[in-house]
Each structure stands twice: as C-alpha cells, then as structure tokens.
Amino acid sequence: MSWNDFAVRLVLIVLIPLIGIFLGLLYKGFDRKITAMMQSRIGPPWRQPFRDVRKLFMKENIIPDNAVPWIFNGAPIAALVATLVALVYLPMGPFEPVMEGYGDLILVLYLLAIPAVAMAFGGLASGSPYATVGAQRELVLMMSYEFPLAIAAVTIAWKYSSFSLGVISSDPVWNNVGMMGGIGLALVLTTMIAVLPGELSKIPFDQAEAETELAGGILVEYSGRNLGIFYLAEVAKMVVVGTLMIALFFPHNISSWYSFGGPEFGGFILADVGADILFFLLKLLVIIFGAVSLIRVAFSRFQIDRASYFYWVPMTIIGLLGTFLVVLEGVI
Amino acid sequence: MRNEGKDETTYEVPIGPIHPALKEPFLIKFKIDGERIVGAEAHPGMNHRGIEFMGMHRNPYKVIPLSERICGICSIVHQHMFVTAVEHAASIEPTNRARYIRVIMSELERIHSHVLWAGVAAHEIGFDTHLHFTWMIREKVMDLLEYITGNRVNYAMWTFGGVNRDIPKKMYPKIEATLKYYEELYGKLEEIFLGDPSIRLRTIGVGVLTKEEALNLCGVGPTVRASGVRKDVRIDQPYAAYGDLDIEYQLPSLYGYKDTGDVFSKTLVRLKELVQSIDIIRQCLDQIPNEDINSEPKMAATLNKLKKADGEGIGRIEAPRGEAFHYVRLKEGKEELDCWKVRASTYNNLATYAPMFMGEQIADIPIIAACIDPCIGCMDRAEIVDVNTGKRWEYEHEELQRLSVKKTEKLLGGLKR
Amino acid sequence: MPTATIYTLIKQLFTKKATNPFPVKYTPDNMHAAAALIGSGKLKINPYVRIPPNFRGKMSYDKESCIGCKLCLKVCPSEALVFKEEEKKVKHYVARCTFCGQCADICPKDCFVLTDEFLIAGTDKYAEELIINP
Numbered sequence: 001m002s003w004n005d006f007a008v009r010l011v012l013i014v015l016i017p018l019i020g021i022f023l024g025l026l027y028k029g030f031d032r033k034i035t036a037m038m039q040s041r042i043g044p045p046w047r048q049p050f051r052d053v054r055k056l057f058m059k060e061n062i063i064p065d066n067a068v069p070w071i072f073n074g075a076p077i078a079a080l081v082a083t084l085v086a087l088v089y090l091p092m093g094p095f096e097p098v099m100e101g102y103g104d105l106i107l108v109l110y111l112l113a114i115p116a117v118a119m120a121f122g123g124l125a126s127g128s129p130y131a132t133v134g135a136q137r138e139l140v141l142m143m144s145y146e147f148p149l150a151i152a153a154v155t156i157a158w159k160y161s162s163f164s165l166g167v168i169s170s171d172p173v174w175n176n177v178g179m180m181g182g183i184g185l186a187l188v189l190t191t192m193i194a195v196l197p198g199e200l201s202k203i204p205f206d207q208a209e210a211e212t213e214l215a216g217g218i219l220v221e222y223s224g225r226n227l228g229i230f231y232l233a234e235v236a237k238m239v240v241v242g243t244l245m246i247a248l249f250f251p252h253n254i255s256s257w258y259s260f261g262g263p264e265f266g267g268f269i270l271a272d273v274g275a276d277i278l279f280f281l282l283k284l285l286v287i288i289f290g291a292v293s294l295i296r297v298a299f300s301r302f303q304i305d306r307a308s309y310f311y312w313v314p315m316t317i318i319g320l321l322g323t324f325l326v327v328l329e330g331v332i
Numbered sequence: 333m334r335n336e337g338k339d340e341t342t343y344e345v346p347i348g349p350i351h352p353a354l355k356e357p358f359l360i361k362f363k364i365d366g367e368r369i370v371g372a373e374a375h376p377g378m379n380h381r382g383i384e385f386m387g388m389h390r391n392p393y394k395v396i397p398l399s400e401r402i403c404g405i406c407s408i409v410h411q412h413m414f415v416t417a418v419e420h421a422a423s424i425e426p427t428n429r430a431r432y433i434r435v436i437m438s439e440l441e442r443i444h445s446h447v448l449w450a451g452v453a454a455h456e457i458g459f460d461t462h463l464h465f466t467w468m469i470r471e472k473v474m475d476l477l478e479y480i481t482g483n484r485v486n487y488a489m490w491t492f493g494g495v496n497r498d499i500p501k502k503m504y505p506k507i508e509a510t511l512k513y514y515e516e517l518y519g520k521l522e523e524i525f526l527g528d529p530s531i532r533l534r535t536i537g538v539g540v541l542t543k544e545e546a547l548n549l550c551g552v553g554p555t556v557r558a559s560g561v562r563k564d565v566r567i568d569q570p571y572a573a574y575g576d577l578d579i580e581y582q583l584p585s586l587y588g589y590k591d592t593g594d595v596f597s598k599t600l601v602r603l604k605e606l607v608q609s610i611d612i613i614r615q616c617l618d619q620i621p622n623e624d625i626n627s628e629p630k631m632a633a634t635l636n637k638l639k640k641a642d643g644e645g646i647g648r649i650e651a652p653r654g655e656a657f658h659y660v661r662l663k664e665g666k667e668e669l670d671c672w673k674v675r676a677s678t679y680n681n682l683a684t685y686a687p688m689f690m691g692e693q694i695a696d697i698p699i700i701a702a703c704i705d706p707c708i709g710c711m712d713r714a715e716i717v718d719v720n721t722g723k724r725w726e727y728e729h730e731e732l733q734r735l736s737v738k739k740t741e742k743l744l745g746g747l748k749r
Numbered sequence: 750m751p752t753a754t755i756y757t758l759i760k761q762l763f764t765k766k767a768t769n770p771f772p773v774k775y776t777p778d779n780m781h782a783a784a785a786l787i788g789s790g791k792l793k794i795n796p797y798v799r800i801p802p803n804f805r806g807k808m809s810y811d812k813e814s815c816i817g818c819k820l821c822l823k824v825c826p827s828e829a830l831v832f833k834e835e836e837k838k839v840k841h842y843v844a845r846c847t848f849c850g851q852c853a854d855i856c857p858k859d860c861f862v863l864t865d866e867f868l869i870a871g872t873d874k875y876a877e878e879l880i881i882n883p
Contacts, residue, residue, distance in 0.1 A: 038758040039464040040767040129345045133364075133694060203458050204530065212353045212456050212698040298755045300530040301458030303695040304367060390826070397826040397849040461754065468767045475801075482803040482863075488849040496854065497803065523753050530752070631855040632820055 012098045017084035017236075023284070024235030025049040027242075030285065031293045038297050049235065056228030064221050066127035075122025076222070076229035082114035083236040090243045091169040093280035094253050094273055104163035105153050108244060109146075112199065115233050116142045119208070122230075123218030134217025137304050138201075138208035144311035145198040145205075151319035152192045155184075155326050156248045169251035177329060184325025189249055191319035196291040198311065199241050200234070204299040205307050213301075238292065242284045245291075254279050341365050345694070349378045353456060353698035356708035360685070360701070364694060372689040374682055379708045387672040392418050392492065392638050392662075393631070395669060399658075400486050402674065403707050405448065406651055408441040410674070411490040413647035413658035416571060419492055420645025421662045422638050427627045430494035431573040432620040436507075437480070437489055438572070438649070439609040439616075443514060444473045445652035446602045446609075449705045450525060453599065456698035457534045462524055469517055476510045479503070492634050494626030504617060511610045518607060525599050532596065539688040539700035541593040549683040553654020554605065555704045556684075557583055558598040560591030565650035572649075577615050582608055595703045605652075639667055653677040653705045678707045770795040800865055805848040807866040810881045812838055815860045821852035833882075841881035844874035 029046035036043025063069055089103040089111070097103075116138055123135035156173055157163045177185055198205040209217040222230060253276045260271035302310065348359035357378035363371030383402055387395045399414040400407035412434060419426065426434075451466035474484055481487040481497055489495050499507075525531060546556040556563055562581045566574045582604045584590065584597040591597065628634045642664035648657050654677035661671035681704040688700050772794040777783035786792035800806075817837035822830050829845035830852065832838075853861040871879060 034762070037766070038762050039461050040468060040761045040764070041464060042766050042768045042770065129343065132343075133345065133367075206458070207695065210458070210695070212458065213695055215352050294755065294758065297461045297758055298752060299459070300454070300528075300534055301695070302530075302533070303693050305693070306533065391823065393824040393851060394826040397847050397851070461758065464767075471767075479801045482801055482805045483848065486847070486849075488805070488847075488851075491851075491854070496850065528752055528754060631824065631851070632857070635820075635823060635855075 009098055013088055016087055016092070016098060020084060020087045020236050020239050021232055023281075024232070024237075024239045025053065027238060027284065027288050028235045031238075031288060031296075034289060034293050035297050038293070049231075053228055053231055056231060057225055059224040059228075061224035061226055062221075064127055067221065068125040068127075071121055071125035072221075073226060075118045075125065076226045076233065079115035079118040079122075079233040080229050080236065082111045082118070083233050083240055086111035086240045087236065087243070089165065090240065091165055091247050091251065092243060094255060094268075094276035096166045096169075100164070100166040105157055105165055105168070106163050108165065108240075109150065109153060112149075112237075112240065112244075113142065113146065115237055116199075119218050119230070122222070123208075123220075126218075126221035128221050130214040130216070130220045131218050134208045134210070134214050134220070137210075138218055140304060140308055141198055141205060141207060141311075144308040145195045148191045148311055148315040148319045149195045149199070151316065151323055152188045152195070153248065155188050155319075155323045158323075159326060159330070165247050169247040172252050173249065177326065181326045181329040184322040184329065185249075187318050187322030187325070189322075191315050191322065192245055192249065193291050194311075194315050196241055196245070196287075197295050198307070200238055200292060202292055203296045204302045206301060207304045207307060210301060238288060239284070242287045245287055246280065246283050250283055252279075342370055347697060347701070348375075353701055354706075354708075355452065356706070358706070358708045360689075360697075362689070362694075362697065367693045367695070369689050369692050369694070369697070372686060374685055376682065376708065384672050384674060388669050390669070391635070391667045392660075392669060393635060395672070396490060397486070397488060399674075400488070400490075403676070404485055405445055406441075406653070406656075406676070406707060407486055408437050408489070409649065409651040409656060410658070410676075411487075412438060412572075413649050413656060413674075414660070414672075415490045415492060416647030416649065417645040417658040417660040418638070418647075418662070420647065421643045421660050422492075422641035422645070423643075424493045424634065424637070425627055426494045427623050427625065428573070428621045429498075429623045430625050430627075432616045433495045433499055433625065434490070434572045435574060435577070436499065436613050436616045437477075437487070437495075439612045440473055440477055440480075442609045442652045443606055444470060444477070445705070446606050447473070447521075449602060449652075449702075450521065450599070452705075453595075453699060453702050454525075454531070456702045457531065459531065462531075465524070466521075469514070472510050472513050476507060479506055491626065491631070492638070493628045494624070496625075498625045499620075507613070507617065511613060514606065514610055518603070521603055521606075525603060526596070534696075534699060535594065535596040535599060537592075537594050537596075538692060538696050539595045539598075539703055541684050541688050543591065543593070545687045546593065546684065549687075550680050551654070551684040551704075552656075552677050552680045553651070553705075554582075554598055554601040555654060555681050556593075557581065558591065558601045559593030560585060563655070565648055565655045569648060571647075573616065573619075576619060577612055579608065579612065595699055598703050638662065640664055644671075651677050653707060654681060676707060678704065681706070769798060772797055800867065804865055804867070805850055805863045807843055807864055807869050808841055808846060808848075808852075808881065809862045809864050810839070810841055811858075811860040811862075812882055814858045815839065816858055818857060820855045820857065821861065824851040824855050826851070838882060840883060842874070843869055843879040843881065844871075 026046070028049040032048060033043045033046055063072055086108050088098045089108050091097050120135040120138040123131035123138065156168060159173055159176060160168050162168070173185060174182065197203070201208055209219060214220065219227065219230060255272040255276050259269060260275060262269060262271040264270065342363050342365045345362045345364050346359060347362060348354050349357040359375040359378060361373045361375065362369050383398060387398055390398065395414060396411060399410045402410045447466050447470045451463040451470070454462035454466065477487060478484045480499060480503060481489050489497060541551070541555070541559050543559045543561060546559040546561050552563060560583055562583070564581050565571070566579055567581060580586070582601050584592070584600050587600070587604065589597060589600060641662045644659065644661040646657065646659050648655065656677045657675040659671070659673040660669060663670040684704060689697070692700060773783065783792060787794055815838050819832055821839060822832055826849060827845045827847045829842045831840045831842070833840055848863065850863050853863055869879065877883070
C-alpha cells in the first residue's frame with residue numbers, strides 16, 4: 001500500500017461514517033414522514049431526526065443507581081462503533097469497499113450482530129425489570145434471525161465462491177443464474193426482506209423495545225447522550241443493512257448500461273458517478289420504504305415466541321429451499 | 333428483583349402505576365416465569381379524587397356537572413345514572429321525549445366509546461395505523477355530539493325531570509348522515525379487526541374468560557357477553573325508553589362464532605354493539621313523541637322539591653363498558669346529598685383479570701388489560717387514609733365483612749337498649 | 750403477505766390527510782402584522798373549524814335586569830358566581846366556569862347568555878377580561 005493510497009483510505013474512513021450517519025438520519029426522517037402519510041397524518045418535517053439527536057445530546061445523561069456504569073455507558077458506544085465500522089467494509093454505490101481485501105461478508109455479519117448484543121448488555125446492566133425482559137427478547141430474536149440472514153449471505157457467497165463484497169457487488173447475482181436459480185434467489189431475497197425488520201428492531205419485530213408492553217424495553221433507562229448514541233447507531237444500522245442488501249442482491253449501476261460521458265477525474269466519469277450515487281440512494285430509499293416503513297405500519301407486533309418461530313421455521317425453510325435451488329442449478 | 337428461595341425462576345414485573353400499557357394510573361404486579369405470567373395481583377386506588385365526598389357537600393343540581401367529570405368518556409353514563417337515582421329518590425318523572433333523547437345520547441356515546449376502544453386495542457398490540465384510523469372516524473360522532481349539545485366532551489345535557497337541550501327535527505339529517513357514515517365504515521372495521529391476519533394472531537385464544545368464571549366473578553358488559561353470558565341492563569331491567577325498543581343480547585354465537593370469551597370475541601361483541609346502537613338511534617328517531625323535554629320547566633321548583641325529598645334511589649344503566657350503578661340518599665330539609673355511591677363497571681370487570689392473565693405472555697398484558705376497557709377514573713372510589721400517620725391501604729373482603737358484622741351488631745345492640 | 754391494510758395504506762399515501770392543520774404553520778412573530786396580512790389577503794390561512802350552533806362559550810351577564818335572587822348561586826357547580834352584597838348583583842369568574850349553562854336555565858330574568866366566545870385562555874385567571882362585573 002502506497003502512502004498516497006493510505007492517506008486516501010484514512011480520509012475515507014473518517015468521512016464514510018459521517019456520511020452514513022447523515023444518510024441514516026435523512027432516511028429516518030423520510031421513514032417517519034412516509035409512515036405518517038400512510039396513516040393519513042401530516043407527520044414531522046424530514047429534518048426532525050436531526051433535531052431529535054441535537055436535543056438528546058443536550059439532555060442530562062442519567063445513570064440509574066443499580067446499573068453497572070461501565071457496561072451501561074459502554075454499550076451505546078460499542079453499538080455505534082460496530083455499525084460504523086461495518087460501513088467501511090461495504091460497497092456504496094459505484095465504489096468498492098474502502099477496506100476491500102481486509103474484511104469480507106463474514107466480518108460484516110459479525111459486526112451487524114454487535115449492536116444487538118451491545119443493546120442487550122446495556123439493558124441487562126441497567127438494572128430494570130423491563131430492560132431485563134427486553135434484553136432477553138433481543139437475544140432470542142437475534143438468535144432467530146441470524147440463521148436466515150446467514151443462509152442468504154452464504155447462498156450469494158457460494159455463487160461467487162468468494163466472501164469478498166467487492167467481488168459480489170461487481171456483478172449482479174441475477175446475471176449468473178438461470179430460471180431455477182432465479183426462483184431460488186427470489187426465495188432467498190424474501191428471507192432477507194423478512195430479516196430486515198428484525199435486524200432493525202421495527203414492528204412487527206420490535207419486541208425488545210415494545211413500547212406498550214415494556215415501556216421501551218432495553219432502552220427504558222437510557223436518556224440523554226447515551227440514548228442519542230443508540231439513536232445514531234439505529235439510523236446508521238438502517239443504512240448498513242440497506243447497503244448490505246443492495247450489495248448482495250441489487251449491485252446494479254446505471255454506468256454499466258449507459259454512459260453520460262463528460263469530464264473525468266481519477267479514472268471516474270463524473271456524470272456517471274453522480275448518476276450511480278443517485279441510483280444507489282434511490283435503491284436504498286425503496287428498500288427502506290418496502291422493508292421498514294410499509295411493514296412497520298401494516299402489521300402488529302408479534303409475541304416473541306411467534307417471532308422466533310417465524311424466523312426459525314418458515315423463513316429458514318424458504319431460505320434453505322432457495323439455497324437448494326441455486327446450488328442444484330449450479331451443480332447441474 | 334429475583335426471588336430468593338425455592339422458586340428461583342420467577343421474577344416480579346410491576347405494570348403501573350404509570351405505564352404505556354395503561355391509560356390511567358393503576359398497578360398490576362405480575363409474577364413472570366420467563367415470558368409466562370404465573371401470578372397477577374391488581375392494586376387499584378391510585379386515581380382516587382374524593383368525588384363522592386365532594387358530592388355530599390353540594391346540592392343535587394351542583395352534582396350533575398360534577399358527576400359527568402368522574403370520567404371523560406363515560407360522562408353521559410354517570411350523568412344518566414346520577415339523574416336517574418335522584419329522580420328515583422325524589423319521585424320525579426321525566427317526560428317521554430326526554431327518555432328518548434337520553435337513549436339517543438347514550439347510544440351515541442356507546443358508538444364513541446367502542447370506536448375509541450378499538451383504537452386503543454390496536455395500539456396495545458403495536459398496530460398504530462388502526463389507532464389513527466379509528467380515532468379519525470371517531471371524530472364524526474364527537475362532531476355530532478358537539479352539534480347536539482354544544483360541547484365536545486362534557487355535554488351538560490341531563491337535568492332532573494328531563495334534558496337541557498332538545499333534538500329538533502332540523503338536526504335529524506346530520507344525525508342520519510353520521511349513522512350512515514358509520515354503517516358504511518362498519519365493513520372496513522370488521523375487515524380490520526376480525527379479518528386482519530396479524531390482529532387475529534394476537535387476539536384469538538388470548539385472555540380467555542370462560543362462562544363459569546364470568547358468572548362467578550360477576551363481570552359485566554361486553555366482557556362477559558363475549559363469554560356467552562346473557563347480561564344487559566337495557567333488556568334485563570329497561571330504563572329510559574329502552575322498554576319500547578327492540579334490542580337483543582349481542583353474543584358472538586348470534587353471528588355464528590363461538591362464545592369463547594377471548595379478546596377476539598370481545599372485539600366482535602363491541603363491533604356488533606356499534607351496529608346495534610345505530611339501529612337503536614334509528615328506532616328512537618322514528619318513535620320519539622312530541623312533547624316537552626322537561627316535566628317541570630321551572631328549575632327552581634325542582635330545586636325546592638329536592639330539598640323536601642326524603643328517600644333513597646338507585647340508577648342502574650348499561651354503560652358501554654357494562655352495568656354501572658349509582659346510589660343516592662336524600663334527607664328532608666337537607667340541601668346536600670346525604671349519601672352518594674358510585675359503582676362503575678370496571679370495578680366488577682377487574683376481578684376477571686385474574687383468570688384472563690394466567691398462563692399468558694408478557695406480550696399479551698397490554699391487550700388483556702385493555703380488553704375489559706378499563707376506566708380507572710370511574711372505578712377508584714375508595715381509599716383509606718389514616719390521617720394521623722398518613723398510611724394508605726385498601727380493605728380486603730374479609731376485613732370489610734368483619735367490620736360490617738361489627739357495625740350490624742352495634743346497631744342491633746342499640747335497638748335492644 | 751399482502752393484507753387489505755397494505756392497499757389502504759398505499760391509497761392513503763395519496764389521499765387528503767385527516768389532520769386539521771393550524772391556521773398558520775408557525776406562530777407569527779408579530780400577531781398584529783400577521784392579522785393585517787391576512788386581512789389584506791397576502792397571507793393565506795388554513796380554514797378553521799367552525800363552532801357548533803348552540804356552542805356554550807363565555808357567559809354574558811345583563812347586569813341591569815338582574816334582581817339579585819341568588820338562584821344562580823344555588824346551581825353553579827364550580828362556585829364561579831359570587832354575590833356582591835352591597836350591589837345585590839353577581840360577580841362571575843370566567844376562569845372557574847364549567848360552561849354547564851345551569852345558571853342560564855334557572856335565571857328568572859334570563860340575565861345569563863352563553864355566547865360563542867371561546868378564546869378565553871389566559872395566564873392570569875384574575876385578569877380583567879376574565880371577571881365579569883368585577
């Protein structure tokens with residue numbers, strides 16, 4: 001690695017998490033506005049999440065008497081850092097992952113598990129019965145959705161014989177399969193869509209927070225800066241999961257179909273790069289609308305055993321069936 | 333948090349006094365084993381405001397507006413009961429037109445209450461979309477109540493011997509339009525609350541109250557009608573104009589469902605009562621006689637009559653939540669009420685919590701807590717406070733019985749002497 | 750799993766919203782200037798909700814025809830009416846009033862009328878406009 005390359009990467013490593021947080025807050029505002037509109041309400045302005053975060057960081061940070069302070073305070077930071085680190089290993093738009101070659105899909109999946117574990121630990125450390133119940137639920141839910149998620153990831157990785165996200169996203173997976181594999185991939189995609197609300201703790205899988213049952217569950221004792229950091233981790237996770245889904249299933253770029261031409265910079269055609277970035281943002285928007293906003297308002301919260309069953313039985317079977325079809329086609 | 337000793341897997345989760353699952357201050361202590369409820373203990377008394385005591389220091393006319401402030405949603409119910417009780421005690425007869433207007437208002441409030449409940453129930457299972465939907469359509473009946481009485485929440489409609497405001501012919505089109513609006517939307521409500529798969533998943537088989545339990549625990553209203561108990565004051569002991577109207581017990585078995593007593597059948601009963609209310613209002617508008625709205629147009633005359641009245645009376649009506657009851661005693665020469673006792677439907681239905689919660693999950697707590705449509709503001713009527721020590725407690729059944737026996741013995745002893 | 754709810758939700762995305770908006774989105778810095786702008790038609794406001802026909806608002810009191818019979822004091826549930834012995838008239842505290850209208854019903858001379866006025870909120874409950882016949 002040359003010094004020049006090193007410097008560029010260093011700048012990007014600082015820059016990309018900030019962009020991720022900004023995008024996350026932007027999409028959170030979009031999500032809130034669009035859900036309000038679907039419920040026939042006017043809803044908050046799109047910049048409301050920015051205001052919320054600013055206000056949360058101004059508020060007093062209360063640590064309960066019977067909490068374990070270092071875990072209680074450490075959990076939000078661990079959640080945020082893990083989420084942001086995952087962002088550097090993911091391809092965004094037309095660009096390869098910044099840390100391409102240093103980490104792959106497996107690492108991203110591990111990093112995605114950390115926020116949930118951190119939240120559960122934070123809940124257990126806050127010494128409230130609601131938070132304890134919430135933490136138990138979060139862990140149960142995590143154990144349930146990780147398997148379908150792993151099935152989806154492994155299926156794609158098998159197709160490319162590589163876990164590198166740079167390789168996977170360089171060529172859309174749909175181009176490499178036939179009819180039967182296409183059906184298999186669609187099934188795997190269904191699993192992935194079903195995992196998304198669980199991964200992001202949204203209704204119908206928000207049992208860990210469950211406002212009406214547990215008064216906020218794992219977050220019940222959190223306030224001020226700590227809650228603000230969790231909020232940022234949540235919105236960043238939305239971008240991470242969305243980007244992961246794009247990288248696995250929809251890494252299409254406009255530049256591969258049509259080139260606008262025009263001035264170039266460092267090997268990139270600027271107009272094409274711009275179009276690709278916009279296309280990427282649009283894909284993210286559609287995924288967040290379909291897998292978060294719409295599902296969030298169209299279903300009620302499941303009981304935890306039903307949610308666990310949903311992931312362990314129907315989703316796992318669908319995912320495995322999809323994998324089987326893809327592999328079968330590959331073998332034939 | 334964890335219990336020491338032999339039963340190590342259970343822990344206690346308090347729901348309340350302030351909790352998002354409850355809309356009013358109220359405490360239920362749950363014993364939880366994992367996610368299962370193995371014990372539930374209700375502790376009411378957090379919302380006691382001493383309204384009965386206040387009422388006993390005012391004359392009956394001043395108590396009418398006070399009685400409607402017992403609860404925001406049952407304001408018509410409590411007015412109706414109180415006025416009926418005082419009329420009973422002082423032998424005042426309301427006119428027939430007033431009786432019909434009272435029925436119309438009560439049924440409008442039933443529509444309001446049931447639609448509101450449906451929204452709350454949807455919110456409790458995390459379905460805010462339907463909370464917003466039901467509360468949007470609830471605006472229509474509130475607009476109508478405002479149009480008839482002049483105010484959105486506290487209607488000040490009742491008075492002794494009749495009602496304060498008439499429903500003239502020119503108001504009929506708007507009432508009819510509102511009823512039509514609900515008739516058209518009913519199909520959609522049914523589609524949502526009886527047909528939506530994720531709501532069915534959360535309501536069928538949850539919070540089951542069997543018929544025996546319902547009868548043993550003296551539950552009232554839609555809560556026990558869902559279990560197949562034929563209990564409705566409007567039919568059992570008609571008041572106002574209900575005797576002239578065609579009403580039927582709304583049981584799930586009437587519509588081809590089983591009387592299971594779970595949350596689903598409670599929802600069903602409430603939705604069917606909404607249709608029934610529309611029908612009752614139509615019947616009333618057809619049959620309403622043309623006469624005065626008050627048997628004694630001069631309020632001052634009634635005020636004097638109440639001062640001279642001596643006796644006790646009861647008002648017993650079917651509130652949207654079930655049977656509720658007011659007891660009033662008047663003494664001759666005493667302007668204030670001698671005694672006033674309110675017993676709201678939630679007080680009876682609270683006992684049905686115990687069998688409904690047992691064996692369910694934490695996730696079902698909010699919907700089961702909501703399924704009896706609890707109204708703590710109506711219910712909390714008594715709390716014992718030791719003025720000297722500031723200690724607060726509630727009397728248990730045995731203690732109350734012991735005290736009653738003691739009092740009776742004292743009275744009997746007094747008679748003997 | 751497409752349910753009926755999803756179709757409704759997508760439909761509601763494009764239909765008119767049920768919320769009643771405030772007349773203006775944000776409180777104007779200067780109320781009088783904003784009122785002047787509205788009057789001249791330069792500032793458009795959202796239509797407000799009309800009050801119902803027999804709305805019960807702030808009480809008006811006809812002091813001249815009052816005979817001082819004290820009947821209204823007997824039925825006022827919130828002690829909003831206070832009798833002035835020297836004048837033989839009543840004083841009405843609007844802040845205490847519950848707008849039940851019983852005083853208007855019992856008054857033999859019909860001194861009380863419930864008007865349409867509803868903008869009576871204030872920070873000082875003893876303000877001049879919140880006491881009738883002080």
